[in-house]
Amino acid sequence: MPWTDNLEHLLKETLTPRQYEILIYLGKEAQSLGMKAYIVGGIVRDIMLGRESLDLDVVVEGNAVDFLKSINQEGCHISLHERYKTGSLIFSDGMKVDVATARREFYEYPLAQPRVSSDSLKHDLYRRDFTINAMAVSITPDSWGTLIDYFGGRRDLNKKTLKVLHNLSFVEDPTRVIRGIRLEQRLNFHLEDNTLRLLHSCLKGGLLARLSGYRLRSELELTMQEKAPFPALKRMAELGVWDILFPGLRIGKTAVRTIRRLSAFLARISRDFPDFRGYEWLAFLAALAIESHETVQFAILDRLSLAPRERDIMVQSLDGLRAAEQDLGGRTLVKNSEIYGYLREISPVTALFWSAATERWRVRRRILSYLTRLYRTKSHLTGRDLIEMGYRGGPQIGEILSQLRDRCLNEELTTLEEEVAWIKNNFPLELRQTKRH
Ligand code: CTP
Incomplete structure (x- = not known):
């Protein structure tokens, strides 16, 4: 039997009014079709921790495609993946909800009776990575707010522990090594002993090293997009993840200093310079590689299958640092218009990286003044x-x-x-x- 409890009050406190309203609506819809609907995964974890969460992930017991087709809200865009029985809703105000069908990965024996409904939810949750991510909360009106916790997620949340659901979790999906570290550091939790042992054997067994460039890149991108990526990047070093992913990578004092400054600068300038077009993480990647040999740097670009534009940003960032320090630190580029003329030719992500990587205060000051002020200077006259x-x-x-x-x-x-x-x-x-x- 799962641990159940009612989280009605927490839903009200933690969700935004709009999220709350949408979930009430979706729950009613599901019930009218004779289905049950739940929020699952990260959002449940975040609600229980009192943290805001942006992603609404809903699972229905019934067919998610039929459920989605029944949604009739003005301006709501529905996309369907009939094959996977999943889809998503984008409401007119931009709010997005992913909806999936509670999935069972296997049957216990060939002639199994049709299962009672909650069993498919249990199987769906069992496929997931960590106990704290494997809880659900009912949003159907007759059981609104009921927490469903089969695997001790609530206990592990209280213990601030990350624990896999079963011993094959990392084997099934090695990206969970990086997800686990990211979550551990974001939430200030710790990986439970057996989970840590399994993580090490996944690393030793070469599973992480065999991930495709695309999947690896996605995980690293998410990690470097964290509000404070440094703790996770450091933990990856401690656990030997970098040695396995990028042999020869050298992370010394300069890399550490640059990563820390990047976080600080980003927090400081994000209001003034909001648009790095999603490339900020490349500044962290460049910082990570700053002390490594050129062959290692190029191996990283190849391993992550970066797109040509991304490669250009990385190469310009790493190769252009010394020249930029000379140009921007001397007496030739002094006027604001000259600094502007120089920096507008390069990606703002590269400029950000240089500002964090340099030890020359004048260079840093000039770049930061460009990013926070100069780049958006315009005349009154158009x-x-x-x-x-x-x-x-x-x-x-x-x-x-x-x-x-x-x-x-x-x-x-x-x-x-x-x-x-x-x-x-x-x-x-x-x-x-x-x-x-
Ligand atoms: N999940 C999983 N294994 C993965 C990726 C995801 O089991 N490799 C499951 C987890 O239950 C997770 C859910 O899918 O909670 C949703 O994944 P995602 O949105 O990527 O992560 P969140 O847990 O929501 O975390 P974040 O706050 O970083 O978005």
Whole structure:
């Protein structure tokens, strides 16, 4: 029998009002079709820890595709994977819910009777990685908020322990080694002794080393996208994961310092520079490889099957650091417009990496001022204003705007009036009028 308990109050406290509303709606829908629906996995864990969770994962006992087809909400986009009996909902406000059919991986004997419904949920949960991720909470109205815990997830949450459900967990899916470490460090838990032993034998048996580049990359990307990736990266070093993944990788003081600074800088500038287009993790990867031999660095790029754009960012970051320090640390690039001109040619992720990797404070200060301020400096006047003032659209406008921006960057022009006066002085009216004909 599973441990059950009612988490109604926690759902109310921890979910956002919108998440709450959506779950109530989905639960009612399931019940009207004679199905049962549950939230499962990470969201249950996070609710019980009082942490916010973005992902809504729902499992239904019944066919998820039929369930999804019955959803009738204005503006709600439904995608289906009939073959896997899964799908997702994207509500008009962007809220996403993944829905799966409670899956059984095996039958105990060939002529097994059709199982009572909760058994398929039990099997679905048993396929999962750690006990704390293998709990469900009912969202059907007649049992709303009931926790279903077959494997001691709640006990392990209280003990702050990560424990696999069975001895083949890492063999079934070696990415769980990295997931486990990530979760352990994020939640400040510890891997239980037997789990740690199984993790080591997965490493020794070469299972992690055999992961495809794509899967490995996805796990590392997620790890490096954590709010504070350093503890997980350090733990991976302690457990010997890096030696197995990237033989020859050298993680010394410079790498550690760079990784720590990256986290700090990212937290500091994320409001001002919100868009690294999802490439931030590459700055951490470059930091990890900063002290390693070039052959090891290239082996990492190959092993992770990085896309050409990602490779370019990595190579520019690692190879260009010394030159950037010279260029940005000297007396040639002094004006804001010069710093802007230099850095706009490179990826902001590379700039971020350089700012963390350099020991030269002037270089760091200049890059951070670019990322937080300079890169989004614009003149008050736009191209449209210039056309209204009489200039012909085309390259000339581009040239004027670029000169104008440089003056704004250098704070030579600060107000709209100053900009208009500057244009009138430098691009006289007669010239504008002749240009019109
Ligand atoms: N899962 C698993 N084995 C994996 C990946 C996922 O068993 N290799 C299960 C876990 O039950 C997990 C759920 O699938 O809780 C959802 O996976 P995912 O969304 O990737 O992870 P979360 O646990 O939600 O963690 P996060 O907070 O990092 O998103």
